Structures are given as C-alpha cells and as structure tokens.
Amino acid sequence: MLGACSTMASKDTGNYAALLGQAEAEVSAGRVESALVAFDQAAKADPTRKEPWVRSAQLQFDTGNYGRAIVAAEEVLQRDPDDKVADSVLTVAGLRIASESLQRLQGNGALASDTARTEAERLAATMRATMGEGILDSGEEEAKPRPARRRSTARRAAPAPKAESKPVAANPFEVLGGG
Secondary structure: OHHHHHHHHHHHHHHHHHHHHHHHHHHHOOOHHHHHHHHHHHHHHOOOOOHHHHHHHHHHHHOOOHHHHHHHHHHHHHHOOOOHHHHHHHHHHHHHHHHHHHHHHHHOOHHHOHHHHHHHHHHHHHHHHHHOHHHHOOOHHHHOOOOOOOOOOOOOOOOOOOOOOOOOOOOHHHHOOOO
16 A cells, blocks of 8 residues: 555656646746645645745745745745745744734733733743844834935936845745745
C-alpha cells in the first residue's frame, strides 16, 4: 500500500511545475480564487515543497484572509523553519487579527475585565520588547499641528536607482524574496 502512495506522489511531482505555472498565470490575470486552487493542487502534487504555501500565504494575506494566511504560513514553516516571508505573514496577520478582536471587544465593553486588560498589557509589552518603545505611542504628538514646510519651486531630478538594489514592492513580503 505504501508503495502505491509513493508511486502516486512521484507521478504527481511531474505536474508540480505545470500547476505552479498555472497558479502564477492566474495571479497575473487577477484571478485570486483560481490561483489559490492551483497552488493547493501544486502543494498536493509535491507535498515537500514550500513554494505553493508561500504564495498562498501571501495571497490570503493580501486579500485579508488572515486566518488562512496563518495556516499557509505554518505549512511553510514546517518545511522551512527559517523562511522570513512565512514569519512575516504569521506575525503581521496575527497582529491584525488581534487588533480586530481588540476593537470588537472594546466596542462591546468587554475590555473592562481584568483578564482582557492583563492580556492586552502582555501583548503591548511583547510589542515594545520586539519593536521598540515608540511602537505604542498614544499618538498625541501626531495630533499636534506641525509647522508648515517651505517648498522649493525648483524641482530636483530624482536620483537614479542603484543597479544592485531591489525595487520597492507594493507587497512588503516581495522585498523579503517571496515572489
């Protein structure tokens, strides 16, 4: 029986590249749902590869499906524990889910409980330790009016980009090498 499974897996591996190419074509055409289906098929064709999961995590994140993005990022990390794109998706998606939940709780008055307050304080302490003290500023400085800046009427030419630098991507995970 195990021999039959390994034979099927090796047969599907030949389709992996074609399925991955199809998925990327769907992404390029803006068909996210069919791209996700194709990435899922590619992941089944070669379960050892992380690439379909990385792309699924990115697409799920980009469309605001943070729970699904986290699941896909966890799949990547099972295959490559050092993948920075998956770590980024996992962290930011988790923070967005936590933020949305806190906003809902605040709207319902549920943050008045000691347990919720303790958890919020623990999260804030972790964020400060990870990202620096200024990460959770109250925003009072932002509320103060800033002095107007003098604008020069002469336009400067934009500096030419360095040949070795990567272009800035709209998707922050692309900068990390995820696609």
